[in-house]
Amino acid sequence: MNKYKVALIGCGTVGGGVARLLTRDADILRERSGVDLELAYVADKNLEHARSLGLDERLFTDDYTVALSDPNVGLVIELVGGTTIAKKIIEDALRAGKHVVTANKALLAHHGRELLSLARKNGVSIAFEASCGGGIPIIRAIYDGLIANRIDAIYGIVNGTCNYILTKMIKEGTSYKDALAEAQQKGYAEADPFLDVSGTDSAHKLAIMTSMAFGVSVDFDSIPVKGIDELELLDVKYGEELGYVIKLLAVTHRQDNGLCMRVRPAFISVEHPLAWVSDSFNAVSVYGHSTGHTMYYGRGAGDMPTASAVVADIIAIANNTYPVLFNTLPLWQDKTQKATMVPLRENSARYYLRIMVEDRPGVMAKITSILGEHNISISSVLQKEVPEGSKTNHVPIIITTHTVKESDIEDSVKRMEGLDFVSGRPVWISIVDEYPENL
């Protein structure tokens, strides 16, 4: 049996999960994979968590370069996180001729291209199944299972913290603030939840998935990103009445003139399977030209699910299948051209609008005439009563549109903001339709 030595750098939550899989579950791994993995080093500046797991302390080191200079180590697992030290570690490992397995989405979204290129120069590979969707084998679906497809669209729910918060808002009518507090209390959200709730983490994952699915190199900063932190419960509820569920969706879809990407809260029909992805679960819909709609669902975070993805990569490197794909598939970022991006303003979709207006005659006519002037065709209008607890006599007008240009929505909303009978800024949220299959 193939014996393969690996070094773990970074033994926090996920690192601990990986160490447990490699040691406690070594029998399961051998029996399933036919590979005999040996955890040879556990490197971290702080080894307390590693100690608390009861790992063999003879493996411990606070100097990761020790592992890199061991010629018997074939592969380094980087689970330090962040984009500074982690980058240095990966570069050092690649230069030492070690394959790298990482879950580091931020690093790959920002520096994937140069890291992949460095790996290639050194005759090794970087694998990163765990960077997107935790335990869901979504990266493999893109580079292997769906390889016979031109991929046309990706819709992802790829941040468990946000999905947990939104589920609370949807199912229990909890406010954003309270739901976030609960997520933090349960350990789903960090003390500083910015990366999650701002949509940044989802955008990291979207950049990685898009680069491989569409065979392009993505400039991370060009992805429009909006988080869930300004979402009001009112809109969640009104959307629900109309048959939609609010989700933080990371979307890329192909257009004739390029790719249109975005991360933002969006309404999706209750008929779409993504609408039923609840709590901290993740799911990604991938639309291929030959396979049509496929979806991948599972736990997007957590020590063991993420460790499952890390170890799948380790095994694929140990049995030398991943390195072959890394060398032969043309879809890796460092081999592809920069994506041509279609600005979101040029995209067409359906939209949900909520405008708080004074409850007096003529108001609806003014609103609808502004929409008309911007070529916005209305699908439904709903005037609601003054919301419970409201201190003004403003009522919400809820409008859904037919398919229109985003720039027209933005421009019309800007005009409404200036009107004396409109209170606050009108809220608009895109409605993501089922991507059309064309099999």
Add this chain to the structure above:
Amino acid sequence: MNKYKVALIGCGTVGGGVARLLTRDADILRERSGVDLELAYVADKNLEHARSLGLDERLFTDDYTVALSDPNVGLVIELVGGTTIAKKIIEDALRAGKHVVTANKALLAHHGRELLSLARKNGVSIAFEASCGGGIPIIRAIYDGLIANRIDAIYGIVNGTCNYILTKMIKEGTSYKDALAEAQQKGYAEADPFLDVSGTDSAHKLAIMTSMAFGVSVDFDSIPVKGIDELELLDVKYGEELGYVIKLLAVTHRQDNGLCMRVRPAFISVEHPLAWVSDSFNAVSVYGHSTGHTMYYGRGAGDMPTASAVVADIIAIANNTYPVLFNTLPLWQDKTQKATMVPLRENSARYYLRIMVEDRPGVMAKITSILGEHNISISSVLQKEVPEGSKTNHVPIIITTHTVKESDIEDSVKRMEGLDFVSGRPVWISIVDEYPENL
């Protein structure tokens, strides 16, 4: 670029899809995979469909052995179907030293072990992603994405015809008979729908998935199978009132003393993502010890989705990754022991019971006392009014149980059948609970 010649044997619906992918979409395949595939032969007894697709007629032959004797052909695609000629073709191809890609679930479920063994003897491999779940890369999830898991349970909706019929019954209140007729009219169901509606096709797929997921060899005839053909609309509706959706579920789960397998209509909670798999879509939930619940969703049939899976296998053979896994993973049927099966009678679950009883005093007491004598603890009881259109004064009693042994349900139901106030045979349907994650 790696040039790889393949021969297609069987050019019906799926074969036509494969031929179209390999010719019309050759650019897409090259661009995504880095492999240059060449369709060198199209063999069929009847080449009319191939002709109708406008394929190059110089590739046509009605003698598949011509393709086998071409030393430049590396791989044979068997899409003839059935278990007689197809078996001979695959055996001939393997003996000729060709890799084989097939979608033939019936053949693999019955003869997988000997065919895999024959492939190994001849230094080639058999790949069969397309045999389960059409375009869903579920076989890869089992042998690759989830390789770092002891898999504990599989719940599958793997027959699109049945799921289409059930969706009609659930959403539109159509009777089984009418829904089947509609499925046949739309081309979802064969003129002879037996393999589909009897659950046999689902059992074929369950046998294949189980063998790899649990690392066992499955004796097909030992799988308990029940179809949807006796399902009454009444039970679909009552189940719905209780929060359940009826699905034809193919289930294997691990018990201390072996595997418990079955295919049959079962109720699943609306909270489970499988409940939302509608129309002809398929989905498979796989529960791994480290990843927890993952689910894979997509089109389980159709020419292009199935072709997508076939061509993914072709590419994985052409770039020599699949053959490596075929040689090194210990989970293939011909390398594993026969599964120890736990009889379904010994399995414990919750159940739905419907008993049609005469509407007179003392009846409920008798029913519940029989259940009590069989150690069946009742979770809920519902006595309904005489159903619309009923010609008798019998009313349905709907009972759901707590977790009890299936043998107790069977035995108690048998006793009820003999009672003078009970009309017909009581109906009982198992309730499939979310498999407990233990991460």
